[in-house]
Amino acid sequence: MALFKHLPDALFAPLAGANRNIYVNVLTRLHALFFGTSAALLPAYETVRSEIEEVLSDMTLQNWQPEEGEESSLDIPNTQLGYAARAYRRLRQCGWLEEEQDSYRTRVAMPPDVGRLLGNLLEIAQQRNRLYGGIVQTIHNNIVQVQLNPGDQAAALSEAARQAREFFLHLRSLAYGLREVSQRLRAEHDPRILLGGFFSDFVEEFLVADYKTLYTRDNPFRYRAEILSKVRSIRFSHDARTTLPQAYLRQRIARSEAEALRRVDDDLATLEQVFAEVDAHLERINEFRAGLERRVAEAVRYMDKTQPGAAARIARLVARAALADDATALPAPHRLMRVLPLSSRSPRTPISPKRPPEPERLRRTAPDPVRLARQKAIRDYLARRRLDPRAVEIYLDQQMGSRPEMRAQEFCIGSVEDFVAFSHLTQLSHLTRSGESGRRLNRRFEVRTGTTRIDTEWLACRDFTITRKST
Template identity: 35%
Template sequence: MLFRHLPDEIFQALSGSNRALIEAVLNDLADIFYDHAEDPIKDKSTIIESIEDTLHKLDTLAWHDDQKESFDSPKTIHDYALRIYHRLVNTGWLVEEQELYRVSVLMTPQISMLLRSLVEISRHGKRNYGATVLSILSNLESVAKHPKERGVTLRQSAEASRDFSAHLNQILLGIRSLQRELFASRDPKAIVAGFFDLFVEGILIADYKTIKTSNNPFRFRRQILELTQEFLNNPETMGQVAQCYVDQQLITMAEAQAMVEKDCRDIIQTFSNIEQRLERIDEYRYRLEKRAADTARYMDSSRPGMANKVAGVIADVAKFDKLPTLKNVIGARFVGMASAAQPTKRREPPPPRVMTPSEVSADAIRLRDQQRRFHEARQVTIPKMQNYLDKQIAAGDSKHILDFTIESVEDFVCFDHLRYVGSLGVSAKKIEESFEVQFTDQYVDVHNFVECREFTVVRRSKA
């Protein structure tokens, strides 16, 4: 049975007249018992103090005696805390353990899991799935690289995918129920307040606005599907991951293989139909936003839905061959541009465009390589100049400007920058330590190519 691990009186505390106080206390006790840095076994005084702190935060206190008890009606905060504490102990939420004079309080694992689930339901709100999709992709890449050691992380990816799929279903069902509730309401304030409180704050995904941008959380869907499909098509990888399942969960190989295949297919199913499910969510979202915008526009001037009613009147009038005389509304002027205003129409996404890779011609590739090599040859680097000087001077001690040879673009660039070696920065200190450029006041023509001041490059002595 589902409740065979829970006490029979577990929900009595939440079904009586004092359930509001009990809910507030249990909500705060969950944070105390879930503290990962503290001992899960608490002192009785700590629990009572926590209950008192919770009661201090409440606006009003009122205790209803649902059944005859031996306690007197509470009058102080401490009396309220004791009454709630004993109610939680009697109904099984808390368990007391006495060791000599010390009374400790704890929660059984089943009660702790129940309270955690109830708190998650009450705090259910926005979620951010950018990190979830990234973690799934990271786990799958880890499995692809190390299937023997990290194959068990495939299970975590499948669980995250199933949780993600379930949350999308909750969003869809939540929007449908909210739509029926708001459409049935005739109170404009309730419609607008329900839209912002229930939909914007409670149902919508935190990163919903990024879904249709280039930085959306599902941009890694293709990689996830390719990796998962590769696992299914590769028997060797499937066997290694299944062996990891066997070692971690102590099951048979047949059970592990079936589990691996199911996990892969769950991931593929989740990310294959994500677009259709998001489109349905977007359709319901658009209807809700349109109703809320329409209500807010006519809240001060007319009733909600006036635009639809006016459109219905015009459609009914169009059925007559001769327009009838509306005697009761002459001079009222309620039909006009302002009263029949509609919210902005939904913008349809552009149709998909097939991307075809364009082939680059061989001539363009050859020209691009030539340009790249030419730009590389024009770059001045210290190793190039060092090699040029070593090749020109070789074993000699000096060399005149007219004795230098220029055989390529690299040689010309190095020769042209010999005159400015002193201004090339700290990296050129190595060249200045090995060679010295001595200038004269005369200008010479070098190989009928460049005219510059005469200079001689002299190798410095090590001494």
């Protein structure tokens, strides 16, 4: 895997050994020394050793244990300076630190890949809350600049895609974090611990941050629709799709034309996918949030019913009665407990069962004659206008008689059946699909269409001639 080509093999050995807590504190201080805002480019060896000694001076080192792979030397005493020397050698041996000679001085550097890894680990440990509004606002501004000037603002598109990936990753981690808090609180049965964990783990860690603005007037996702619209406009703009890959090459974001095209497509697809699916992720987060709130509400209701302070009030009243000379002088409370004890009338009276309905004989009503007549008329109408090759054959025999041929203008139409048969005379060849009667009709007659038209008061069609075939 390419990851292990950039990191030493024994890099995580100090963080997995018996003295890992000591090395965590040392690396945290060294990260500020190497990558802080006022850090020197290559601090001297003495400066690094001094930082390590200062960290170890605030810790108890009686439990320092030798580790596998650690350099052992008899000339290193078991003192604060000796432990600092051991820690420095261990970090240099595992690849966290590197030495360089600068004239007569020895300077120390932290490899860049190792420094980035340490920065990410420290960011995870600090668990800083992300501000949704700032991230979405920055992405929106970058997309606007890319749309206005794609040739000069190609780097803004790459940066917007990177921030969108981090933003999407943060939403995923937030959902997983809520799930972990939910499982931890659901496993807790003590109401007091449950409430304390709810406010410390859930309210302070998740809701006090920018998450609470998701459903306010200043909702950071109010730019979501505009971002999607602009990204899709860029994706389907010929000028932008031509200019952006060239700008990626010119600004060294990509090394080849093919890579530039792929990077532009990936960045635009990432932006569109993240903001198109953000509602689904927020819905999952809200489901976890609602579950936690229901769990805490049930705990509060349970605490209110069980009266946890009743036993203490009874104990104080009994102690006062034991010290008093006249017990009758003690003020008797009207009601010692807010909830009365159980009695024969405490259980809820069940609701008496309802009387089953009386059986009723079903009576068949006579059909409406008007409805029956209407249904019969509809059936007759559909039967009369239904195409039947036998009806067409009967119509031709009646109209033509013994004539060998007959033109369209010579046919007579006297009923609905005649009109249906006449309107299908030009389609005799299609009636072969209707079975044997259609094939017999085509064996007896054939149709030839003409070039003129027939226009009457009732219909208009092209002229045709029906010819009887010789048998």
